Amino acid sequence: MGYKVVVVGATGNVGREMLNILAERQFPVDKIAALASRKSLGTEVSFGDTTLKTKDLDTFDFTGWDMALFAVGSGPTKEYAPKAAAAGCVVIDNSSLYRYDPDVPLIVPEVNPQAVHGYAKKNIIANPNCSTAQMVVALKPLHDRATIKRVVVSTYQSVSGAGKDGMDELWEQTKAVYNPTADVPAKKFTKEIAFNVIPHIDVFMDDGSTKEEWKMVAETKKIIDPKIKVTATCVRVPVFVGHSEAVNIETEEFLDEDEARDILREAPGIMVIDKRENGGYVTPKECVGDFATFISRIRQDSTIENGLNLWCVSDNLRKGAALNAVQIAELLGRECLKKG
Ligand SMILES: NC(=O)c1ccc[n+]([C@@H]2O[C@H](COP(=O)([O-])OP(=O)(O)OC[C@H]3O[C@@H](n4cnc5c(N)ncnc54)[C@H](OP(=O)(O)O)[C@@H]3O)[C@@H](O)[C@H]2O)c1
Numbered sequence: 001m002g003y004k005v006v007v008v009g010a011t012g013n014v015g016r017e018m019l020n021i022l023a024e025r026q027f028p029v030d031k032i033a034a035l036a037s038r039k040s041l042g043t044e045v046s047f048g049d050t051t052l053k054t055k056d057l058d059t060f061d062f063t064g065w066d067m068a069l070f071a072v073g074s075g076p077t078k079e080y081a082p083k084a085a086a087a088g089c090v091v092i093d094n095s096s097l098y099r100y101d102p103d104v105p106l107i108v109p110e111v112n113p114q115a116v117h118g119y120a121k122k123n124i125i126a127n128p129n130c131s132t133a134q135m136v137v138a139l140k141p142l143h144d145r146a147t148i149k150r151v152v153v154s155t156y157q158s159v160s161g162a163g164k165d166g167m168d169e170l171w172e173q174t175k176a177v178y179n180p181t182a183d184v185p186a187k188k189f190t191k192e193i194a195f196n197v198i199p200h201i202d203v204f205m206d207d208g209s210t211k212e213e214w215k216m217v218a219e220t221k222k223i224i225d226p227k228i229k230v231t232a233t234c235v236r237v238p239v240f241v242g243h244s245e246a247v248n249i250e251t252e253e254f255l256d257e258d259e260a261r262d263i264l265r266e267a268p269g270i271m272v273i274d275k276r277e278n279g280g281y282v283t284p285k286e287c288v289g290d291f292a293t294f295i296s297r298i299r300q301d302s303t304i305e306n307g308l309n310l311w312c313v314s315d316n317l318r319k320g321a322a323l324n325a326v327q328i329a330e331l332l333g334r335e336c337l338k339k340g
Helices: 013-024 074-086 111-121 130-146 159-177 212-222 255-268 318-335
Strands: 003-008 029-036 044-047 050-052 067-070 090-093 124-126 150-157 229-238 245-249 270-272 292-302 307-314
Touching: 003 074, 003 318, 013 029, 013 044, 013 318, 029 044, 029 050, 029 111, 029 229, 067 318, 074 090, 074 212, 074 270, 090 245, 090 318, 111 124, 111 318, 130 150, 130 212, 130 245, 130 255, 130 270, 130 318, 150 212, 159 229, 212 229, 255 270, 255 292, 255 307, 307 318
Parallel strands: 003 029, 003 067, 067 090, 090 124, 150 229, 270 292
Antiparallel strands: 044 050, 150 245, 245 307, 292 307
16 A cells, blocks of 8 residues: 655656655655656666656656656746646655745745645645755754754755766866866856866856855745845765765754754754764765765854854765655655545
8 A cells, every 4th residue: 555656757866866765764755757848758767676668758648647756947847747647646846947936835844844734725745955954954953942043054066966967077177177178067056066166056147146045045034934044055976976064053052062063963863973983974085875864063152142153964866855855755745645
């Protein structure tokens, strides 16, 4: 007795991880379909010990399916998610299309699981941006204890956040550095990403910030508390998988660094690795394939009255996308949908 589940974008970075995580967490699946674009028709993808042949999203009928985990861009989502939802299949969407829609819950299960009951308005639930997801997991328990007033965050985001083409571009440009006859111009990114960092993710907004930065502001407010002020600088770095964030937090009440460390140790979804010695912190390479959001470098910021600094690292394809979507599916199953 399980659910009939569709993974949309099954050949992509996030879709493949969704299939892996559904299998790893033994999500109760009665039937599963893997969809992508027509050009990938018949492409094989793994689901646990079995292999699925990819079907064409364009001709797929969602009638009779319980949930669809979407991991395609906003364009195809706009066309196909309403069709799936209208057919009675609950959409859990990874694109940014529905995140700010008041009739669509935006959920990180460790933070605002109660929002799941709002799914029925449109039969759609949104998954946040990868950088927001890991940050709010860390902020929520500190907010509950000391009320966060303001957050200043700088991100160090891996190229997998820009899809499989982003990973290919870093790989090809890195190899080309050692081959003087090769030239791999920037295509997915705005400047060369190999051996470089780029302070620009998504489009520019009127105020000079980027859309990625705006997403962190708007999504933190929607998920935790509209009163929290957030200012972000989002940077692409030449790392394949794993986003890192330097987070400065100002609270209403004083929160001692040791108490903050204890609170985070107890919080769901978090692993604290915080030794003040060489290597006593987590880097993105070590978090790949893990479920947790790792917190290191917890320390007082003595330049303000009630300030803390911390370092937050997570696998962006997992907590930042596929894991969070599967956790939402688990939550939806537990709270709202009948099996079988
Ligand atoms: N990567 C992250 O860290 C992350 C985090 C949060 C959210 N997201 C969001 O998740 C979504 C997927 O990201 P990704 O990184 O997995 O991208 P990706 O690696 O580029 O994969 C894109 C997937 O979408 C499919 N697709 C594209 N256009 C399609 C169409 N017209 N019809 C059917 N399928 C289509 C592709 O199928 P083909 O192989 O057939 O082209 C592929 O399976 C995006 O909305 C992204 O913003 C990503």
